[in-house]
Amino acid sequence: MTTIADFPEVASSIHINAFQAALGAEVHGLDLSQPLSERDFSRIHRAHLDHHVLVFREQRITPQQQIDFSRRFGKLQVHVLRQFQLSGHPEILVVSNIKENGQPIGLGDAGHFWHSDLSYKELPSLGSLLHAQELPAEGGDTLFANMHLAWETLPDYLKRTVEGLTAEHSYVTKYAELQRRSPWRPNLTEQQIAEVKPVTHPVVRTHPETGRKALFISEHFTPRIVGLPEDESRELLDTLFAHSVKPEHIYRHQWQKHDLVFWDNRSLMHLAAGCPEQQRRKLYRTTIEGDAPF
Numbered sequence: 141m142t143t144i145a146d147f148p149e150v151a152s153s154i155h156i157n158a159f160q161a162a163l164g165a166e167v168h169g170l171d172l173s174q175p176l177s178e179r180d181f182s183r184i185h186r187a188h189l190d191h192h193v194l195v196f197r198e199q200r201i202t203p204q205q206q207i208d209f210s211r212r213f214g215k216l217q218v219h220v221l222r223q224f225q226l227s228g229h230p231e232i233l234v235v236s237n238i239k240e241n242g243q244p245i246g247l248g249d250a251g252h253f254w255h256s257d258l259s260y261k262e263l264p265s266l267g268s269l270l271h272a273q274e275l276p277a278e279g280g281d282t283l284f285a286n287m288h289l290a291w292e293t294l295p296d297y298l299k300r301t302v303e304g305l306t307a308e309h310s311y312v313t314k315y316a317e318l319q320r321r322s323p324w325r326p327n328l329t330e331q332q333i334a335e336v337k338p339v340t341h342p343v344v345r346t347h348p349e350t351g352r353k354a355l356f357i358s359e360h361f362t363p364r365i366v367g368l369p370e371d372e373s374r375e376l377l378d379t380l381f382a383h384s385v386k387p388e389h390i391y392r393h394q395w396q397k398h399d400l401v402f403w404d405n406r407s408l409m410h411l412a413a414g415c416p417e418q419q420r421r422k423l424y425r426t427t428i429e430g431d432a433p434f
């Protein structure tokens with residue numbers, strides 16, 4: 141006998157409205173403080189693959205509820221900067237410019253260069269979730285670039301040049317520069333450096349679930365293309381970075397109170413636009429482990 145459960149899109153209260161942009165959609169009708177049914181999970185999973193960024197408004201969830209929702213999509217990763225874990229919740233990285241008693245409570249300059257989260261790991265992040273805790277009155281937006289579009293719109297001669305190449309990804313690529321620019325970067329211990337040894341990944345990766353190709357290099361974590369002379373590698377990377385972040389590939393997220401934003405690091409790069417120094421900004425981030433890029 142056919143039941144309503146055979147037609148999940150009819151039975152579900154979820155609505156997904158795609159943005160008029162290169163990516164992204166808003167999800168309505170879901171309260172993430174409640175357990176997610178298998179049916180709703182399937183819809184969110186599908187929407188995440190289709191739109192790459194999902195925005196859930198008005199989510200009054202606890203850190204544990206953010207962790208529980210994130211875990212539905214895979215194992216969670218713990219950031220190398222243990223200093224900025226949320227107390228009692230190592231899976232949450234505090235992204236914040238706030239100082240308490242003169243000490244930073246979180247990573248204040250997270251995302252100040254375009255990147256895909258944890259691309260410097262053998263198993264980079266599948267996706268990340270940011271939950272707004274405190275927002276500045278001005279600025280603080282997050283920008284996302286669609287790396288499938290970046291690949292698909294690349295001139296043919298560049299596609300031929302980069303297909304089959306690999307690039308190095310390294311956590312420390314911009315670390316010294318960030319340390320000079322801001323107070324948020326502690327010196328790394330030997331153990332932390334050992335945890336983030338450089339890795340290589342294909343410059344063009346295939347999304348493991350959709351089969352779509354995407355450029356997989358970033359300003360923050362990709363210092364060089366393997367096997368090319370330094371100047372050629374630099375020039376090619378600069379060309380690819382500039383092409384990737386053309387306005388027609390971008391969605392700019394303007395945060396609202398209690399937003400939870402869930403993006404696909406296999407399809408996107410992102411950038412924190414920053415806000416005036418004196419304005420407080422705090423978000424909680426979880427990251428989900430993905431597959432080895434191919």
Ligand code: SIN
Pocket residue numbers: 235250251252268280281282410411412413423425
């Ligand atoms: C990040 O790169 O994960 C942080 C993005 C943001 O703070 O907007």
